[in-house]
Amino acid sequence: MATFKIEGGHKLKGSITPQGAKNEALQVICAVLLTSEKIVISNVPNIIDVNKLIFILGELGVKIEKLAADTYSFQADEINIKYLESAEFKRDGSSLRGSIMIVGPLLARFGKGYIPRPGGDKIGRRRLDTHFEGFINLGAKFRYRKEERFYGVEAPEGLKGTDMLLDEASVTGTANIVMAAVLAKGVTTIYNAACEPYLQELCKMLNSMGAKISGVSSNFLTIEGVERLGGCELRILPDMIEIGSWIGMAAMTKSELTIKDVSWKDLGQIPRVFKKLGINLERKGDDIFIPAQESYEIQNYIDGSILTISDAPWPGFTPDLLSIVLVVATQAKGSVLIHQKMFESRLFFVDKLIDMGAQVILCDPHRATVIGMNHQSTLKATTMVSPDIRAGISLLIAALSAKGTSIIHNIEQIDRGYQNIDERLRAIGAKIERIE
Numbered sequence: 001m002a003t004f005k006i007e008g009g010h011k012l013k014g015s016i017t018p019q020g021a022k023n024e025a026l027q028v029i030c031a032v033l034l035t036s037e038k039i040v041i042s043n044v045p046n047i048i049d050v051n052k053l054i055f056i057l058g059e060l061g062v063k064i065e066k067l068a069a070d071t072y073s074f075q076a077d078e079i080n081i082k083y084l085e086s087a088e089f090k091r092d093g094s095s096l097r098g099s100i101m102i103v104g105p106l107l108a109r110f111g112k113g114y115i116p117r118p119g120g121d122k123i124g125r126r127r128l129d130t131h132f133e134g135f136i137n138l139g140a141k142f143r144y145r146k147e148e149r150f151y152g153v154e155a156p157e158g159l160k161g162t163d164m165l166l167d168e169a170s171v172t173g174t175a176n177i178v179m180a181a182v183l184a185k186g187v188t189t190i191y192n193a194a195c196e197p198y199l200q201e202l203c204k205m206l207n208s209m210g211a212k213i214s215g216v217s218s219n220f221l222t223i224e225g226v227e228r229l230g231g232c233e234l235r236i237l238p239d240m241i242e243i244g245s246w247i248g249m250a251a252m253t254k255s256e257l258t259i260k261d262v263s264w265k266d267l268g269q270i271p272r273v274f275k276k277l278g279i280n281l282e283r284k285g286d287d288i289f290i291p292a293q294e295s296y297e298i299q300n301y302i303d304g305s306i307l308t309i310s311d312a313p314w315p316g317f318t319p320d321l322l323s324i325v326l327v328v329a330t331q332a333k334g335s336v337l338i339h340q341k342m343f344e345s346r347l348f349f350v351d352k353l354i355d356m357g358a359q360v361i362l363c364d365p366h367r368a369t370v371i372g373m374n375h376q377s378t379l380k381a382t383t384m385v386s387p388d389i390r391a392g393i394s395l396l397i398a399a400l401s402a403k404g405t406s407i408i409h410n411i412e413q414i415d416r417g418y419q420n421i422d423e424r425l426r427a428i429g430a431k432i433e434r435i436e
């Protein structure tokens, strides 16, 4: 279990370029399984989850070449389907959430797809019904070996397009069903589809490979199945969750920071939500400039009542930034209710913030009220364990702003989604060390 040692209270200064998006990378890397032709992907983040997925594809027989530090070519022309039944796959496939998205492409192209119950954050129940109901609607037979926690879908005769209404706008569920439907016979319509920018990028990628998807960026997709797909080249968008994390770090440490090439048009509600917390964000070309601010004041609603920040499927605010918003609010002027609607175990990390001196009331597993301290009392350094990726980065932000030296254990959870975070933080003035 690796550990960070952080000496808090130092201002940051400079500019930072966000990494490629983890959640887009996981989708588009799975999509390489849909063709025997070469696909080149750049701006691939060097993070644990993405590297694990690339490893799994390699074991499946995909030819992978690293063309540059962030660029890979993939060619799935000799797939070893037997690997899916191996003990190794049952272990490796369960270690991340993103691996679930190999099922749709494998089912579409080879008539079968298996997956052990996937891992990811321990942030509450994470069901897969939307994925498998979608495959069943396309004509696949489903089985679940409960004792092994091993899922399977098979469609030896191929998939058949149909109309479907998803029970929820699941991000990875939509990606999986879209990847299955592009090679199905006939037309598929998907209503209540997730439509966040990373899914839009996946659909654009598939169209550039020869797929016929329309309605991209809406929640109603129409997919005309095609016989085969070809190769393509693409660049992954910057990671909007990482961008939000840098905004949070700048505010909490009263620092001036420029976040480069953020792709503003794909940030949705993110700038607005941080502005509601009173943080000044300026748009400079495609960069975000955050001036050093001694204080930031949470805006109330027009009628004077206390602000609520909650998550919702895109174009709502992403659940992955709520932990960061919560920690930033601890030093704002004013109060806010944080309502994490999607995940039921994601707010328990506030206990650590309370230990550090933050004023937070956990109302129930989904809601926390934060009474900001307006930097009048700094958080106190402490020792903590990172429970999940976003709580981990939030505790790291708290530690950077705190008085004294903090220790964060289990930082693999942070490395899962943040590339070289310690090195990049040191380059802008943070005092952080990785210790074993």
Ligand SMILES: CC(=O)N[C@H]1[C@@H](OP(=O)(O)OP(=O)(O)OC[C@H]2O[C@@H](n3ccc(=O)[nH]c3=O)[C@H](O)[C@@H]2O)O[C@H](CO)[C@@H](O)[C@@H]1O
Pocket (backbone or CB within 6 Å): 023, 026, 097, 098, 125, 126, 127, 168, 169, 170, 171, 172, 173, 313, 318, 319, 320, 341, 342, 343
């Ligand atoms: C690898 C990857 O891409 N992971 C992301 C993906 O996970 P993932 O695709 O697993 O998440 P889903 O979109 O399926 O669902 C997330 C949670 O929200 C609930 N839900 C979802 C949709 C809805 O309309 N109503 C509802 O209540 C689900 O029951 C679940 O508890 O999307 C999540 C939601 O943005 C993000 O937190 C994850 O970072």
Ligand SMILES: C=C(OP(=O)(O)O)C(=O)O
Pocket (backbone or CB within 6 Å): 049, 096, 097, 098, 119, 120, 121, 320, 389, 390, 417
């Ligand atoms: C919940 C997240 O990731 P995953 O779905 O990979 O667990 C996240 O990135 O915040």
